[in-house]
Amino acid sequence: xxxxxxxxxxxxxxxxxxxxxxxxxxxxxxxxxxxxxxxxxxxxxxxxxxxxxxxxxxxxxxxxxxxxxxxxxxxxxxxxxxxxxxxxxxxxxxxxxxxxxxxxxxxxxxxxxxxxxxxxxxxxxxxxxxxxxxxxxxxxxxxxxxxxxxxxxxxxxxxxxxxxxxxxxxxxxxxxxxxxxxxxxxxxxxxxxxxxxxxxxxxxxxxxxxxxxxxxxxxxxxxxxxxxxxxxxxxxxxx
Amino acid sequence: xxxxxxxxxxxxxxxxxxxxxxxxxxxxxxxxxxxxxxxxxxxxxxxxxxxxxxxxxxxxxxxxxxxxxxxxxxxxxxxxxxxxxxxxxxxxxxxxxxxxxxxxxxxxxxxxxxxxxxxxxxxxxxxxxxxxxxxxxxxxxxxxxxxxxxxxxxxxxxxxxxxxxxxxxxxxxxxxxxxxxxxxxxxxxxxxxxxxxxxxxxxxxxxxxxxxxxxxxxxxxxxxxxxxxxxxxxxxxxxxxxxxxxxxxxxxxxxxxxxxxxxxxxxxxxxxxxxxxxxxxxxxx
Numbered sequence: 001x002x003x004x005x006x007x008x009x010x011x012x013x014x015x016x017x018x019x020x021x022x023x024x025x026x027x028x029x030x031x032x033x034x035x036x037x038x039x040x041x042x043x044x045x046x047x048x049x050x051x052x053x054x055x056x057x058x059x060x061x062x063x064x065x066x067x068x069x070x071x072x073x074x075x076x077x078x079x080x081x082x083x084x085x086x087x088x089x090x091x092x093x094x095x096x097x098x099x100x101x102x103x104x105x106x107x108x109x110x111x112x113x114x115x116x117x118x119x120x121x122x123x124x125x126x127x128x129x130x131x132x133x134x135x136x137x138x139x140x141x142x143x144x145x146x147x148x149x150x151x152x153x154x155x156x157x158x159x160x161x162x163x164x165x166x167x168x169x170x171x172x173x174x175x176x177x178x179x180x181x182x183x184x185x186x187x188x189x190x191x192x193x194x195x196x197x198x199x200x201x202x203x204x205x206x207x208x209x210x211x212x213x214x215x216x217x218x219x220x221x222x223x224x225x226x227x228x229x230x231x232x233x234x235x236x237x238x239x
Numbered sequence: 240x241x242x243x244x245x246x247x248x249x250x251x252x253x254x255x256x257x258x259x260x261x262x263x264x265x266x267x268x269x270x271x272x273x274x275x276x277x278x279x280x281x282x283x284x285x286x287x288x289x290x291x292x293x294x295x296x297x298x299x300x301x302x303x304x305x306x307x308x309x310x311x312x313x314x315x316x317x318x319x320x321x322x323x324x325x326x327x328x329x330x331x332x333x334x335x336x337x338x339x340x341x342x343x344x345x346x347x348x349x350x351x352x353x354x355x356x357x358x359x360x361x362x363x364x365x366x367x368x369x370x371x372x373x374x375x376x377x378x379x380x381x382x383x384x385x386x387x388x389x390x391x392x393x394x395x396x397x398x399x400x401x402x403x404x405x406x407x408x409x410x411x412x413x414x415x416x417x418x419x420x421x422x423x424x425x426x427x428x429x430x431x432x433x434x435x436x437x438x439x440x441x442x443x444x445x446x447x448x449x450x451x452x453x454x455x456x457x458x459x460x461x462x463x464x465x466x467x468x469x470x471x472x473x474x475x476x477x478x479x480x481x482x483x484x485x486x487x488x489x490x491x492x493x494x495x496x497x498x499x500x501x502x503x504x505x506x507x508x509x510x511x512x513x514x515x516x517x518x519x520x521x522x523x524x
Contacts, residue, residue, distance in 0.1 A: 074404050075458070145337040145345070146400035147411050147480050151464045181379070181467060185329075185336065186398070186478075188467040190429075 060086035066163035067102050068156045070111040076148045078113070078156055080163065081106060091167040095131065096123050098164045102156060113156035115142030121176070129169030130192060131161065137176050143184050150187035158195050168195045321511045323392035324365045325385055327468065328353040332376025337401035339484030345399040346374070348492060352397055352481070355496045359504035368392075380428075383471040387431065391516040393442060394476035395503055396468050403482030405491060407454050408499060410447040410461040411478040412439040413469040431473040438475040438524055441513060446477060446506030453498040475514060475524075479503065 062084050071079035085101060088094050099120045105112045115138050122134040143153055154173070161168045170192040174180075180189050328349040330336035336345025350373075357367045368389065370382040386394040403409070416433040426434060443461030451457045461477065469476045481499060486492055515524070 074402075075456075076403065076409070076462070144401040146402055146483075147398060147464050147466055147478060148400050148409065148482075149402040151411075154465075185334065186466060186468075188465040188470055190467070191465065191470075193465070 057088065058086055060088050063087045063164075065098055065101070066160070067098065067106075068113070068159040068163070069102075069106045070113055070152060070156075072108075072111055076152055078152065078159060080159075087164070091165050092123055092125050095125070095133075095161060095165045095168065096120060098160055099123065099133065099157065102160050113152045115139060117142055125167065129167060129196070130172060131165075131168040131170065131195070132172045132174060133157070134174040134177055140175050140180065140184050145184050145186070147186045150183045153183065154187060154193060158193050162195045166196055169197070171195050320516060321391050321393060321507075321514045322364070322366055323368060323389045324360050324507055325368045325370065325389060325392050325394045325474070326353050326356060326360075327370040327382050327394065327396035329396055329398045329468070330376065331371050331374055334376050337399055337484045339401070339486065341487065341489065343484045343486075343489055343492070345401075345484055348399050348484070349397045351493075352496050352499060355500040356395070356397070356503050359500035360507060363504045363508045365504075365507060379468050380471060382468060383431065383473075386476070387471075387473045389474070391514075392474050393507060393510070393514070394469075394472045394474045395507075396466075396476070396478045397499075398478060398480040399492070400480045400483045401485060403480075404456050405483050405486045406495065407457040408450045408479060408481045408495070408502075409458060410443045410450065411464040411466055411469075411480065412436070412443040412461050413476070414463045414465050416470070426473055428471055431471045432469050432476060434524055435473065435475050438514060439469070439477060442475045442506065442510045443477045445509045446479065446503055449502035449506050450479075450499070453502055454495065475510070 063086070064082050065085045065087060066080045067083055068078040068080050071077040083101065085097065087097055103114050103118055103120060105114070105116060109116075117136075118139040119136040120133060121136055122132075124132045126132070139153070143149060157173070158171055161171060172192045173183075173189050175189070183189055328346070330346035330349070332346075334346065336349070338344055350371075353369060357369070360367050368385060370385050371377055382396075383394075386392055413432045413436055415436055416430055418430070418433040432439070440461060447457070447461045448459065451459045464478075466478045469478060479499065481492070481495060484492075
């Protein structure tokens with residue numbers, strides 16, 4: 001019995017469709033997987049990518065920067081490592097450069113003081129020498145819990161700034177733009193940390209009344225916003 | 240007659256003329272003794288009213304729980320000596336603290352450690368107040384409020400680290416803080432530790448010295464750190480951190496508990512004579 005002609009054509013079309021599907025479906029699946037991966041990037045990762053490019057200008061003079069990581073003695077002490085970096089003379093850019101290098105970690109990852117997935121989101125310097133460093137949430141969530149580890153993390157940041165950016169007198173740490181009570185349940189982040197106690201206040205600050213210690217210690221996000229709004233985008237204190 | 244007293248007295252005096260002098264001397268002596276006892280009673284009775292043990296010397300933060308006196312101290316009149324230790328097992332509730340690979344949680348272990356520390360302190364004659372008994376998680380301010388409500392107390396917060404050489408213990412005291420007082424002369428809550436920093440350091444060094452003897456590799460002196468819990472505590476206050484939750488076998492930590500308890504109790508006892516408790520709440524040490 002002979003099949004009608006149109007049925008042959010129908011079967012042939014079906015066969016062709018199956019062949020095309022067999023070729024196309026794996027490609028489609030691969031594309032979907034790639035798209036899903038892209039969507040999985042957290043908001044913080046995306047923000048990190050946006051804020052990351054703290055341009056290290058190769059024309060900047062190479063400076064021997066001192067970075068503080070764990071000493072390896074497992075006793076909570078830090079030791080300095082000298083790294084040659086082309087650092088900007090601008091204190092805000094310079095701070096970002098040294099902190100990003102600190103976050104990148106030492107060659108020996110056991111000596112890290114900050115979590116590898118933590119990022120510096122923003123850095124500001126007020127005229128009175130108070131710096132505000134805004135870190136990603138990973139700084140608080142990925143750090144090993146404990147007084148020792150949290151103290152080491154903050155010490156490594158403050159001592160690195162002290163050694164490389166003399167304009168920074170105090171440091172206030174924010175997490176994802178917010179003031180938090182502790183870093184990971186122990187160390188107090190509600191107060192500003194002393195970095196360079198002896199640094200003279202910049203020329204602009206000399207015209208205005210310096211922020212008393214008590215006021216600096218009680219910086220709130222609201223207060224910070226007001227102060228930042230009053231300062232231009234460019235760093236307030238020039239070297 | 241029984242009522243003829245005048246004749247009886249006249250007769251007695253005529254027979255024994257020294258008797259009135261003896262009675263007069265006895266009366267004078269009795270009056271003198273009575274006069275001496277009255278001021279002593281006045282100085283021992285009123286302090287409960289003058290120095291209520293529950294009145295904190297610091298300005299409480301807005302929203303902080305009003306401190307209530309513990310049952311142990313409610314009936315005890317305040318003494319001008321260190322006799323209370325406020326023990327703080329850190330974390331609790333949903334806050335597990337440091338977590339080890341073997342399922343060890345800091346919040347559970349510190350509770351067990353605190354039980355042993357409590358026994359050791361009580362054997363040294365201290366009253367012990369705990370900031371939490373079970374799996375609760377009071378706020379930092381609520382824990383501080385329990386210490387700030389006491390008079391003549393020290394504060395010890397206990398932690399287990401997730402770093403450090405296993406088998407060592409470290410004592411932390413607060414960094415130097417700028418002292419401050421508001422218009423009323425009270426200590427601001429957020430800097431309550433400021434007047435006590437040097438005393439805390441003395442206490443910390445006492446305890447750390449004993450810990451270093453028991454646990455090799457521990458530092459000889461207390462270290463300074465900006466510990467949130469200590470900042471709002473208006474009493475000599477230390478944080479003891481034990482390493483660590485990363486031990487493979489939980490018994491390694493359990494073996495440390497008696498040594499930790501003994502060091503804290505003996506350190507507190509050694510610190511007791513050096514701590515002159517202010518006469519009135521609100522006075523700086």
